[in-house]
Amino acid sequence: MAKFTEKLSSKEIDFINEQKMFFVSTAPKNGKINISPKGLDNTFKILNEDTILWLNYFGSGNETAAHLLEDNRMTIMFCALQGDANILRLYCEAKCIQEKDDDWSEYINHFPISRAARQVFEVKIKSVNNSCGMGVPLYDFVGQRDELNDFYDNSTKEEHLAYMRRKNLISFDGKDTKLFD
Secondary structure, X not given: OOEEEOOOOHHHHHHHHHOOOEEEEEOOOOOOOEEEEEOOOOOEEEEEOOEEEEEXXXXXXXXXXXHHHHXXXXXXXXXXXXXXXXXXXXXXXXXXXXXXXXXXXXXXXXOOOOOOEEEEEEEEEEEEEEEOOOOOXXXXXXXXXXXXXXXXXXXXXXXXXXXXXXXXXXXOOXXXXXXXX
């Protein structure tokens, strides 16, 4: 049976910290709903029971930033792929902090590795939902993929910016992301 609360418990924080991936979902007022799997170590920081920071590296799209300009709702989902069954959904409001913003250094300094950072999302939890997750299959974690980190580590900041200018200014639906405005 699903259970809703307004803040993370210490047990839920421990559960999140054990997970190797999570899913982020946002939606514009009109257009495609986006759900993205996220991994990579050291990109998700729990500040307290109702506030999270999520470091988002650049990639092939920038849907989350575009969507949050229209609707600041975000859902983050964790599901146990090992151990006891559990699905944890965080229903949140989020804001996007980019390098151009005055408070960038305050946010980015929470993360030990910041190369290739595109945004930090400050996420305020409005509701927490636990459900059984017994229908989620079990998987063995092999490791994080190296390709993206290798790409980031073997390219320059200027190359990162050039990539973002080519791929991250407009969403898949043609919505502005305001990445460099």
